[in-house]
Amino acid sequence: NAGVTQTPKFQVLKTGQSMTLQCAQDMNHEYMSWYRQDPGMGLRLIHYSVGAGITDQGEVPNGYNVSRSTTEDFPLRLLSAAPSQTSVYFCASSLRRTTTDTQYFGPGTRLTVL
Amino acid sequence: EDKVVQSPLSLVVHEGDTVTLNCSYEVTNFRSLLWYKQEKKAPTFLFMLTSSGIEKKSGRLSSILDKKELFSILNITATQTGDSAIYLCAVEADERGSTLGRLYFGRGTQLTVWP
Numbered sequence: 001n002a003g004v005t006q007t008p009k010f011q012v013l014k015t016g017q018s019m020t021l022q023c024a025q026d027m028n029h030e031y032m033s034w035y036r037q038d039p040g041m042g043l044r045l046i047h048y049s050v051g052a053g054i055t056d057q058g059e060v061p062n063g064y065n066v067s068r069s070t071t072e073d074f075p076l077r078l079l080s081a082a083p084s085q086t087s088v089y090f091c092a093s094s095l096r097r098t099t100t101d102t103q104y105f106g107p108g109t110r111l112t113v114l
Numbered sequence: 115e116d117k118v119v120q121s122p123l124s125l126v127v128h129e130g131d132t133v134t135l136n137c138s139y140e141v142t143n144f145r146s147l148l149w150y151k152q153e154k155k156a157p158t159f160l161f162m163l164t165s166s167g168i169e170k171k172s173g174r175l176s177s178i179l180d181k182k183e184l185f186s187i188l189n190i191t192a193t194q195t196g197d198s199a200i201y202l203c204a205v206e207a208d209e210r211g212s213t214l215g216r217l218y219f220g221r222g223t224q225l226t227v228w229p
Contacts, residue, residue: 004156035219042118042202042219043157058216090156103217105156 002026006091006106013081013113021076021109023091029104031094032074033058034066036087037108043090049074081113117141118205120220128228131193135201135223138185143208147179147186150202152222157202160188193227200224 007022025032033048035058045058049068063085065077074093078085091106121136139147146164150157161170163179163186170177174193179186190197200222207216 042120042221043204043217044219045217059218103159105158107156 004091004093004104004106006089006109008109009107010110011112013078013111015082015113017081018077018079019081021078021089021091021111023074023076023106024072025074025093025104026072027093027095027104028071029093030071030096032068033092033103034064034074034076035090035092036060036085037090038087046076046089078111081111083113085111086113087111116220117207117218118203118220120201120203120223122223123221124224124226126226126228127193129194131227132189132191133193133225135188135190135203135225136185137188137203137220139203139205139218140184141205141207141218144181145206145208148204148206148217149177149186149188150204152200152202153198160201190225193225195227195229198225198227 004025013019030051034046035043036046037043044060046060046064047055047058047066049055052068052071055066055068068074089109092103094103118139125133127133146162148162149160151160161177166179166181174191177188202222203220204217
């Protein structure tokens with residue numbers, strides 16, 4: 001199993017540009033989520049999904065869209081990038097969203113918005 | 115306002131020292147508390163705690179939860195340079211109107227172990 005994969009590893013955008021961060025897992029996990037991590041801050045939940053076709057907002061959803069058309073993929077879209085979105089983005093998955101399930105994290109995408 | 119507060123924010127020790135990392139929380143409908151170790155990239159899971167007073171151990175790492183006082187500690191004995199990392203604490207709480215819990219992360223403790 002490849003686990004949780006994310007692409008790209010690094011990205012530089014100009015303000016106003018759009019892009020999609022890709023996340024995929026091959027463990028047949030139902031639950032997937034996106035976090036951002038900023039210096040001096042903990043991980044903050046952006047959006048999550050409990051299965052194909054079902055998504056919901058986390059703590060900091062503004063400026064981001066997600067979709068979950070398949071179990072494997074959970075892309076994160078920035079429609080109009082802003083400097084405040086400069087961060088490291090982590091995708092995570094777990095079999096289900098219960099207290100007994102471990103979350104597996106992807107390697108992260110470092111995004112800089114100029 | 116932070117729901118999960120970790121202390122200290124950073125810590126520098128020498129190999130062989132024992133360290134204690136703290137995590138306090140304030141959430142309603144607590145479900146579990148999790149510890150992660152983050153080196154250069156993604157966090158890796160260490161422990162999940164749901165019951166008070168039951169110590170979880172993995173090698174030189176151990177952790178315990180106090181649900182009455184709303185905190186947890188992570189102990190690392192005989193530290194090694196490979197223990198240098200950010201240690202993240204996260205608390206899972208029920209989300210109103212949802213059957214799912216939500217994770218709240220602390221800001222982490224940066225541990226540096228010198229040889």
